[in-house]
Each structure stands twice: as structure tokens, then as C-alpha cells.
Amino acid sequence: MLLCDVGNSRVKFYKGGVTQSMPVAEFMRYEPKERIFFISVNDSVKKKLKNPLFVDLAPHFELKTAYRGLGIDRIAACSAVSTGVVVDAGSAITVDLMFKSSHLGGFIMPGIGTLLKSFASIAPVLDVTLSTNIDLDPLPQKTVSAVNYGILKPIVLTIENIAGNNKIYFTGGDGAYLMRYFRNSIYEKDLIFKSMVSLIAKKGLA
Known part of the structure; x- marks a missing residue:
């Protein structure tokens, strides 16, 4: 099939x-x-x-x-997904909340790659690559980290806010990367x- x-x-x-x-x-x-x-x-x-x-x-x-x-x-x-949060992370990130097989709503954000390109278009110094290991707790002390933090922190906090204690199901090209910032999550390619x-x-x- x-x-x-x-x-x-x-x-x-x-x-x-x-x-x-x-x-x-x-x-x-x-x-x-x-x-x-x-x-x-x-x-x-x-x-x-x-x-x-x-x-x-x-x-x-x-x-x-x-x-x-x-x-x-x-x-x-x-x-x-019967109950949980579905996050499809690609050029755009879609976030949808499911409860007992009913869709309660959702929203769309720019994806990581899209935001990186946006920063690069502002100034050459902001043209950076995605860090594979950035700590989102301390405030950044250099530009590369600052751009990565500015992209990732709002995404993580927004998803955390809607997810609450629900399990998060990640998919999409950046799903495996984002999943590492959440405890109750799984990546389903x-x-x-x-x-x-x-x-x-x-x-x-x-």
C-alpha cells in the first residue's frame, strides 16, 4: 500500500x-x-x-x-492522537490541542528555519546557524546564542503554556530537535x- x-x-x-x-x-x-x-x-x-x-x-x-x-x-x-498536543515543526510550526478525540483549537508560528532566515535578512551579524546544544535557562552572553535563544525560548514557552500536563506529540523536520526541551513528549516522524x-x-x- x-x-x-x-x-x-x-x-x-x-x-x-x-x-x-x-x-x-x-x-x-x-x-x-x-x-x-x-x-x-x-x-x-x-x-x-x-x-x-x-x-x-x-x-x-x-x-x-x-x-x-x-x-x-x-x-x-x-x-x-486522542488526548494531547500535536506539534508539526517544519517551515511553520502548527500546535493543536486534542481532548478525548475532539480538536479544541490550535495556532501557527513561524518555524525555526524561517526565523533564522528572517534574522539573517536583518544584518550579517545575525546570520547564524542553529545551535545543537543551547541552554535556555541562563541569559546568552554572545550574539550566536542570543539569536538561538530568541528563536527557541518563545517557541518552547508557548508550547508549554498550551500543553500543561498533556503529552506532546512532535512530528515534522524540526520535531526531534524541539522534543528535547520537553519532558512529557514523543517524536513520531x-x-x-x-x-x-x-x-x-x-x-x-x-
């Missing part, structure tokens, strides 16, 4: 626990040879996905929420794909 998650810049494929990806431009030249179950947040590939071998899973998800316009990627991720697999089995779609 082949799964596909179409993002704005890249397309991820998942089969048998193995994940591969390609740029959207390359995906537009891709010709499927088997049935592919997909979700997509990218309107520019709608024509491509009309191929009958592509099966859209979006209509099959049933998430209780009052949130208007919740993206299918967030719906899929949240559907995998393939959270969305696992949710898709569960849905297909539950609905008998395969």
Missing part, C-alpha cells in the same frame, strides 16, 4: 515503513503504477491528482472541531502516515 502526503514544496511517499520524498516539480512528471492513497494541501497539483490511481483520503477523515479551514495535514495528524494507515483500515478502503 502506497501513501502520499503532498505539501507545498515537497511530496512524501510512504510504503512499508519507508519514507521517500521529491520536489513538487518532479512529482508533476511522476506517473503512478499502482493505487496511491493521498492527502494534499497543495492546490496547484489538483489536476495531477485527478488520475484515477490517486485516492483522496481527505473526505474520509472525521475530526470533531469548530476550527474553520483546518488543513488536511493537521486533521490527519490530530486524528492520530511518520505520525501523519500512521494516521492514514489507521483510517484506511478503519474504513476498509484498501
Whole structure:
């Protein structure tokens, strides 16, 4: 069974626990040879996905929420968690609160990479790389640490504020990095794909 998650810049494929990806431009030249179950947040590939071998899973998800316009990627991720906080950390960071399989709301923040690029555009001295080991307790004493602190501390405090005592489920490219700043957390690289697999089995779609 082949799964596909179409993002704005890249397309991820998942089969048998193995994940591969390609740029959207390359995906537009891709010709499927088997049935592919997909979700997509990218309107520019709608024509491509009309191929009958592509099966859209979006209509099959049933998430209780009052949130208007919740993206299918967030719906899929949240559907995998009954109670807890779902954090998808990529170019943007989405944070969603789940309680007894109901979505209570969520918010979006700029991602770590996006903020690093923003600082770099302000002045050359602020063009720094992400530190792999920064302590967020003491105040920084040099510019590199100050930029890293200024990016990470607000993100961590904001997530802590909404999470409370709930378990935090991290996914996305920066999820494993952010997870280290939280005690009650887990990193699920393939959270969305696992949710898709569960849905297909539950609905008998395969």
C-alpha cells in the first residue's frame, strides 16, 4: 500500500515503513503504477491528482472541531492522537490541542528555519546557524546564542503554556530537535502516515 502526503514544496511517499520524498516539480512528471492513497494541501497539483490511481483520503477523515479551514495535514495528524498536543515543526510550526478525540483549537508560528532566515535578512551579524546544544535557562552572553535563544525560548514557552500536563506529540523536520526541551513528549516522524494507515483500515478502503 502506497501513501502520499503532498505539501507545498515537497511530496512524501510512504510504503512499508519507508519514507521517500521529491520536489513538487518532479512529482508533476511522476506517473503512478499502482493505487496511491493521498492527502494534499497543495492546490496547484489538483489536476495531477485527478488520475484515477490517486485516492483522496481527505473526505474520509472525521475530526470533531469548530476550527474553520483546518488543513488536511493537521486533521490527519490530530486524528492520530486522542488526548494531547500535536506539534508539526517544519517551515511553520502548527500546535493543536486534542481532548478525548475532539480538536479544541490550535495556532501557527513561524518555524525555526524561517526565523533564522528572517534574522539573517536583518544584518550579517545575525546570520547564524542553529545551535545543537543551547541552554535556555541562563541569559546568552554572545550574539550566536542570543539569536538561538530568541528563536527557541518563545517557541518552547508557548508550547508549554498550551500543553500543561498533556503529552506532546512532535512530528515534522524540526520535531526531534524541539522534543528535547520537553519532558512529557514523543517524536513520531511518520505520525501523519500512521494516521492514514489507521483510517484506511478503519474504513476498509484498501
